[in-house]
Amino acid sequence: MMIGIRVKLIFIGVFIMETGVVNGQFNPEGERLTTPAYVQYQSSSSSFCIVNKGKAAKIYVDPEDWPGVIRAAADLGDDVKKVSGTSAEMIRDVSVKKGSIIAGTIGRSRLIDRLIAENKIDVSGIKGQWESFLIQTVGNDLVIAGSDKRGTIFGIYDVSEKIGVSPWYWWADAPVKKSKSLFVKAGRYVQPSPKVKYRGIFINDEEPSFGQWSRAKFGGINSKMYTTMFELLLRLKANYLWPAMWGKSFNEDDSLNPVKADEYGIVMGTSHHEPMMRSHKEYTSRKAEVGDWNFVTNEKNLRKFFTEGLERNRSFDNLITIGMRGDGDVAMGDGDDAANIQTLRNVVSAQRDIIKNVYRKDPAEIPQLWAIFTEVQRYYDAGLTVPDDVTLLFCDNNWGYIRRTGPLTERQRKGGLGMYYHIDMNGGPWNDRWINTTTIPKLREQFNLAYQTGIDRIWIVNVGDLKPKELPIDFIMRYAWNPEAIPAEKTMDYTLGWAESIFGKEHAKEVASVVSKYSKYNLWRKPEVQDPRIFSLVNYHEADSVLKQWQELAAEAEALEKKIPADAKDAYYQLVLYPAKASAGVAEIYLAAGRNNLYAKQGRVSANDLAARARQLFELDQQLSDRYNGPMAGGKWKNMMQDIHIGYDRWNMPDKRKLPELKEVVAHSLPAMGVAVEGTEQAWPSANEKAALPVFDGLLKQRYFIDVFNKGTGDFNFTASADQPWIRLSKKQGTVAKEDRLFVELDWNAMGNGQFSGIIEIKQGNIVVPVNVAAVKQVLPDTKEKFYGNFSGAEFSIPARGFAANIPSGQAKWILLPDLGRSAGNMGIHPVTAVSAEPANAPRLEYKVYLPASDKTTVMLGILPTQDVNPERGLRIAVSIDGAEPKVIDARKGLVDTFGEYTPANLALSKVLKPLPRAEKQYALSGARMLRRSDVFDNLRWLDVELDVKTAGLHTLKVFMIDPELVLENIVVNPDNKRASYFGAPPVLHNADKK
Incomplete structure (x- = not known):
């Protein structure tokens, strides 16, 4: 979608381009530009020439600027060559020739500081800010000025991306867009600071694929490999990395690793269970020396171990993980929660002392995080906390649904709130490693929920091998820059822009x-x-x-x-x-x-x-x-696709690829007829019960199938006949080698109102299989209103987006979240920070339904499996029919946390499609065979409520917001376990063509 650039004219003839787009970045108004905001391919009035007719502008940097800035400037010169065939030379000098690109950091670059002093550039909008930059044409030059080291680097790579070099040019072999001429439109572009301060990825679960690939390509997971990753992150305007850690030590496997990270400008951290810049491997390789990973019995040695880690890394840019879990990312300690909480308090106190001693500063001045992961969530809920300057890193449920929104009591804390999120998982509830299974609409919905509730200091994403998770990585890193810029209705705009940036319009x-x-x-x-x-x-x-x-x-x-x-x-x-x-x-x-x-x-x-x-x-x-x-x-990518992904029967990766169980049929020596009908897995003539098709409904006018199949060799002839003239068969005879399908429909014009029955006979020789037919027809409702329902009282579905009325209340309203969930979209609340409401003053959705009888009716709401994000008040929604008192449902009832913790143990599965008893455990964390159904695996949770229907006919079904985080996908009325299915009965909207 083309959106114009908002401009202001000033008297000196320069355009000030207000916060616009950087080929994938967004402006505060949420507009997306799919064409470059300032790069042109033909010269225009006062435009700056990057390259033309085989001659490229030189790039000047102060030799005293940050090494990462100088290195990025060299990349820009090479990127110009990638695009045009002509290299732009990078020069380290403070004497600049006209017609050049000048790149530098405020306060570090004499080139930039001189332009400021001469009033040639105004940096008041970025000076002192975090990772902000300015791009401006000044006379015959182009200036890239950064508020800090990464601000300048991001500005440089901004130009690279705009001229046609994708951030994914190396990591996904994205083609470079060729052009012999490149110009920058005269003007001024200011990029404010990112809304999320630390934005990065965690390489994890990296064996066998990533590890084997790195060893084959680079000789190991070493600095040669990591520099390509650092560059990718910076080109995506990200700044943070947790390195690979399965038997690996970033700081010790290659001594250049931390040096290069600092040179490039990447903030390094360690995973949620690796405190004080020490990898788990660093402990396991010293276990004999350090002793048990037990702070209660081995405090002295562990203090020494932690101290040495910080002393080694103190000169680099780090975000220090504090706290402690058990050895190997498991729960800590053998004691009860109270004992473990006290131990953690002691651990954090000791670690803060170490930070103070090593850095010789108040620990509040050193960035730290505390990961509220697995059992630590329970300790936090019980009152355990850390000093106010430490970032609280909340987590998702391992499968992409956040476990907490930002608590109101924590939103003003100095250290802020962060999120550890999985788009790759090796562990409970089940592995999710091989391919990308995370949609952009889901990411936007969950990260918006996090951001709007104050989780904006750190976003760190477990990406597994990095490949093949390129698309969600790209989205999250860009979304983190300004979440408000991509509302729900613009997720496809993002995907289109991503596709265009790599594959062209x-x-x-x-x-x-x-x-x-x-x-x-x-x-x-x-x-x-x-x-x-x-x-x-x-x-x-x-x-x-x-x-x-x-x-x-x-x-x-x-x-x-x-x-x-x-x-x-x-x-x-x-x-x-x-x-x-x-x-x-x-x-x-x-x-x-x-x-x-x-x-x-x-x-x-x-x-x-x-x-x-x-x-x-x-x-x-x-x-x-x-x-x-x-x-x-x-x-180039040898070994990168090694993960076994077929044959799982436990949570962890199988030892080898294995097909699901397959069965062979030994055919009879002669042809033999079998008959199967829609709606049952039985087959005739061997089944004991009578064959019957599902009920035909005069409102739905279904078509059902009958399969005639061969159980032997050779072929046979069959005939099909019906005893009622209103039963229509798609064929009345046939020859079957293996199987043949015929369809049954009814001539509704030949039928009155009431209930009807008939029989279809399938014959082969002396074998006759009778198939019962039942039908119901009533007077159609006299209305032009669109409605859902049927005559038979059978199960029917209503997509959440199929409402007849959407009534807001105050500032809160239901909105469509396009392409979210299983179908075309879900309904969610805007804003997600809306105040919880009572039904009388809550926004509601209304659906018109036809119910053929007065009776108790079960209604099931299919919602996204939102976690217990705000345990202080519940996770509620309400339902009513017509003017009856709404019934409030708490979606937490029967909800099992992925880790089996802190939520009620009454595990409810849906009545629809229920293959297991209601009390069956949903999760397989200890090697038990996978169970078929759970709200996590299904990406849907069912909530059921029973309503009293006073009269037959048209009714208004109402769904009320009580708490704002619930997202409604589907409604099933009269669930029928006898006709079990995964999605439920397909929705049918009646009077859809009437106005």
Whole structure:
């Protein structure tokens, strides 16, 4: 979407471009510019020439400026060459020739300070600020001035990105946009400080893929590798890193690691369980010397260990993790919570003393964080806290839903609040490592909830191997700069801009479509928690629909590959084709296995074809990974795609790839007919119960299937007939080699009102299978209103966005959150900081529903699995019908925290699709077989309420906000466990075409 640049004219003839966009950054008004804000490809009045006709401007830096600034300036010169073929020479000098680029840091660069003194640039908007910069044409020169070291570096890389060098040029082989001429429009651009101070990533779970790749490419996870990562972070305008830590020590494996990080300008930290700049490996390699990792019994040695870590790193830019967990990222201590809390108090007190002694400063002057992770969340809730200057680092539930919003009592603390968030997970509740399964709308919804409640000091994201999580990394780092700039309705604008920045405008929409879909479909069921039983094979054509969407996506991605230019094909495979096609393949493996298991139980010989298809897809999956690890990008990413992602039956990665259980059918020696009908897994003539199709409803006018299949070799003929003239069959005879499907519909015009029954007979020789048909038809409601419902009283669904009325209250209102969740969007509250309300004064959504009888009616609300983010007051929503008193539901009832802590133990599963008893445990943290359903795995939680329906007919179903964090996705009325499915009955809106 093209948005114009807001400008002001001043008398000296210079445009002041107010806070605009930096090819992926956003201005405060939330506008996105998909074309460069100041770079042009043709000269205009007073424009500055970067390069033209084989001649490039020189880049001047003060030799006394920060080494990272000088290094970035050299990168800019090389980037100009990447784009134009002509290098822009970087010169370390304070004497500048006209027509040059001048880059420097206020107070560090004599070049910049001189321009300030001569009143040639006004830096009042950035001086003294955090990571802010100014880009301005001054006479014949272009000036890049930073408020601090990283401010200048970000300004330099801003120009690099604008001229056509993506931050992902190395880490995703994003092509450089070529142009022989580059100009900067005369004007002034000011970038204010980022809204989130520390923005970074955590390399974790890095074996086997990342580790094997690094050792093959760089000889280890060393400074050669890390410098490429530092550069990526800076080009993304990020500043913070937790390094790889599985048996690795950033500071000791390569002594240049911390030196290079400081030179580049990256703030280093250590993970949530590695205090005082010491890696876990540093302890395990010294265990005999240091002794037990137990502060109660070994305080002296641990104090020494902590002190040595800080002394080694004190001259670098660090963000120090304090606190302590057990050895190897487990809970600390054998005592009860009270004892562990006291131990942690002692640990923090000792660590603060060490910080004071090492830095010779008040500890309040040294940035620190305390990670409120796993059991520490329980200790915090019990009253444990740390000094006010320490950042409280809250965490998500390991699968992308934050466990706390910023508590009101903490929002003014000096150290602020931070967030540790996972887009990769190795551990409970289950691994989520292989591919990107996180959608941009989900990230925006969760990080907006964090930001709006004061969590804005640190955002650190567990990204696993970094690849293939490029898209969510890009979004989070850019969103952190100014979250208000990307409201819910602009998430697709972001994705389009990202796609255009790498693949060009011509293919941006198609690329954005594929990457949005594959991550969304993965969120239905992440690959590691796929199971052949998840999607219904007999109800609502659910498995067929899921398969169709995955296959269409894979075809879409493959077709687009043919259009992608040669220089972008490697990037396309990494960022688009591989994740889409490989994800589709894994999903189809489990769908084929599920159908194979069912068909084998029914005796269908076609079960064997499905087993063969699953094996074929299994081999294709390996071939796709082999291409990633092999010829792609000339072998650059060898070993990067090593994670085993098929065959999980426990939380942790399997030892080897393994197909789900497949069954072979031994065919009868002669052809033999079997019959299966929609709505049941039984098959005839062997089943004991009578065959019956689901009830036909005159309001829904369904079409149901009957499968006639072969259990033997050869083929056979069959006939189909109905005893009622209003029963229509798609075919009345056929020849079956393996299977044939016929469809049943009713001629509703030939039927009156009431209940009807009939029989369809399927015959093969002397074998007859009768199939019962039942139907109901009533007088249609006399209304033009759009409504949901049916005549039969069966289950029906209402998408949250399908409301008839949306009534705000005060400043709070329900808004559409596009593309969030399983379908086209969810309904959430704006602002998320709205005050909790009573139903009488709460914003509400109203839905028109038809209910055929007066009775008790169960209504189920499908909400996103929001955690217990504010335990002080609940997580509530209310429901009523017509004018009845609203019933308040607390979504925390039956909610299990991912870590099995602090929430009630009555674990409720939904009535819809419930394959397990209500009290069955949802999480498998200790090696038990994966259970089929949980709100975390399903990315949906069901809340049920029973309502009294006084009369048959049209009614108004009302949903009220009580607490603002809940997000509503779906409503199911009259849930039917007999027709179990994952998504529920598809929604049908009646009178949709009436005005």
